[in-house]
Amino acid sequence: MTETNDPVITPAQAWQTLHEGNARFVAGNSSHPNQDANRRSSLIHEQNPFAVIFGCSDSRLAAEIIFDLGLGDAFVIRTAGQVIDDAVLGSLEYSVVTLGVPLIVVLGHDSCGAVTAAKRTVDTGEMPGGHIRNLVERITPSVLAAQRNGFTEVNDMVVEHTKQTAERLVESSQLIAAAVEEGRTAVIGVSYRLAEGAADLVSGFGALAHPSVLRSPRA
Known part of the structure; x- marks a missing residue:
């Protein structure tokens, strides 16, 4: 990975680009940008992604596809249940x-298997074995928080887990918190409907130049 000092877009502009790409995907009009040989060649010595997407590893949640992105557009990190x-x-x-990325997106999705496993553990008291246990233990607080708020469905728990994960990122990293405080980066939680x-x-979390762009494709 090579750093680049090129100027980046604002957090609001980054979300607007993702929002518009997702709208194209929903409508079946994806443009598949930045996927040709010229784009590939231009990225040999540097990268300048405009967003980092931290999402679940679920095979149905391919970030570049659902936001209609191409090579070099997004820095993508994935773990089961976005743990x-x-x-x-x-x-x-x-x-x-x-890299100076202006927007961190925490991306959860409905029917999440990891959240479902955590809900099952809370409901039955039976903990899964192996390293799956570690995933469940990290998601359980979100399941409990959702239940305290009166939510019992997995998809509601997914939304709560997405919110809590975004908050936890800011709380856990002084570097990210400083970037948010200074307005250089925003952290948002996004829930994907399969x-x-x-x-x-x-x-x-974080100030955006144009808060009006913070809307969902439902709007």
Whole structure:
């Protein structure tokens, strides 16, 4: 990975680009930008992504596809249930500090298997084995928070987990928190609906130049 010092767009402009790309995807009009040989050649010595997308590893949640992006557009990090660990935090800090990415997107989705497993553990008291246990333990607080707020469905818990993960990123990283405080970066939570293909904004941290762009494709 090579750093670049090229100027970047604002957090609001970054979300607007993602929002418009998702709208094209939902409508079946994806333009598949920045995917040709010239684009590939232009990225040999540097990268300048305008967003970092931290999402679930689910095979149905391919970030570049659902936001209609191309090579070099997004710095993508994925773990099951978008669970945070040291490698994730280090990758996110790299994207913000070295690459100057103005927007961090925490991307969850409905029917998430990892959140479903955490809900099952809360409901039954039975903990899965192996390293899956670690995933469940990290998601369980979000499941409990959703239940305290009266939500019992998995998809509502997914939204709560997405919100809490975005908040936890800012709380866990001094570098990201400083970037948010200084207005260089915003952190948003986005929940993806598998059936419609729509990515809905559910939370946000940090000032944006044009808050009116913070709307979901439903708007």
